[in-house]
Amino acid sequence: MTLVHTLPTRRAHAWFPVSPCDTSCVPTAARTHGRVRAVIRLLRVVMTICWLIPAGTIVTALPRPLRRRFVRGAARSLLAALGIAVLVDDRRPFVGRGAGLIVANHTSFLDILAIAAVVPARFVAKSELLAWPVIGTLARRLGVIGIDRASLRALPGTVEAAVAGLHADDAVGVFPEGTTWCGRTGGTFRPAMFQAAVDASVPVIPMHVGFRGPGDEVSTVASFIGDDDLMDTMRRVISATGLSVRIRVHELQLPGSDRRELARRCERLVFGPMVLPPLPTAAESVHGLSLAG
Numbered sequence: 001m002t003l004v005h006t007l008p009t010r011r012a013h014a015w016f017p018v019s020p021c022d023t024s025c026v027p028t029a030a031r032t033h034g035r036v037r038a039v040i041r042l043l044r045v046v047m048t049i050c051w052l053i054p055a056g057t058i059v060t061a062l063p064r065p066l067r068r069r070f071v072r073g074a075a076r077s078l079l080a081a082l083g084i085a086v087l088v089d090d091r092r093p094f095v096g097r098g099a100g101l102i103v104a105n106h107t108s109f110l111d112i113l114a115i116a117a118v119v120p121a122r123f124v125a126k127s128e129l130l131a132w133p134v135i136g137t138l139a140r141r142l143g144v145i146g147i148d149r150a151s152l153r154a155l156p157g158t159v160e161a162a163v164a165g166l167h168a169d170d171a172v173g174v175f176p177e178g179t180t181w182c183g184r185t186g187g188t189f190r191p192a193m194f195q196a197a198v199d200a201s202v203p204v205i206p207m208h209v210g211f212r213g214p215g216d217e218v219s220t221v222a223s224f225i226g227d228d229d230l231m232d233t234m235r236r237v238i239s240a241t242g243l244s245v246r247i248r249v250h251e252l253q254l255p256g257s258d259r260r261e262l263a264r265r266c267e268r269l270v271f272g273p274m275v276l277p278p279l280p281t282a283a284e285s286v287h288g289l290s291l292a293g
Contacts, residue, residue: 086114
């Protein structure tokens with residue numbers, strides 16, 4: 001439900017989701033660019049942001065279809081500047097590609113860009129994100145719905161804000177694991193935010209977002225876990241070679257009336273056995289099934 005991770009060593013409440021992933025999940029010997037190429041990539045990111053922020057202000061006055069097209073293009077431009085290739089497997093029927101509640105696994109703040117590159121959406125994210133330099137500005141441009149993770153009392157209001165967005169024909173994105181994982185495994189989908197789809201009577205769009213390295217293996221370079229801060233993740237990403245993000249958009253799910261059943265159904269889709277690329281041997285293929293959640 002939140003955008004960014006909870007440190008495994010800190011737990012504000014007994015109900016607070018905690019990920020076992022930490023910086024030990026990130027390889028220390030990953031293949032990287034030289035320093036000069038990393039600096040060039042960073043400059044590309046800065047230049048991209050410099051034109052996106054003023055352009056985003058102008059675009060807000062345009063009709064909704066043009067705004068959505070801008071957001072998709074902006075997200076892809078930022079990912080390209082970071083050196084991340086985007087590959088999409090969209091399994092929705094063409095007639096079902098409207099707004100809905102997007103639910104996805106969560107590894108990084110870059111998940112927002114990956115999803116927005118396919119379906120522009122308002123995301124439910126921790127309110128502290130809005131105060132981050134640069135990223136906070138972009139988050140406000142994307143219409144992020146802030147949530148106070150320290151207060152259970154704030155949750156109904158967040159659900160109501162999501163319902164309002166869905167009624168306004170916006171897609172609303174949530175991360176029901178409630179924290180970030182490294183990408184090799186995942187957490188349980190918490191049902192609370194699924195209530196927004198039930199109340200608004202809109203379909204749910206399950207997505208899997210997976211980062212891959214040069215050999216098509218699962219990459220944890222973009223993860224935001226353990227004691228990472230914003231710059232730790234960014235340094236790894238701008239230095240990485242052959243990084244890509246795969247977005248698999250599953251078939252739309254009707255909301256029904258039971259948010260818990262809906263959460264379980266979407267969790268099975270997102271963490272199904274096909275989220276990993278095919279592996280070369282039968283033994284490795286069986287091992288890949290362990291990601292099913």
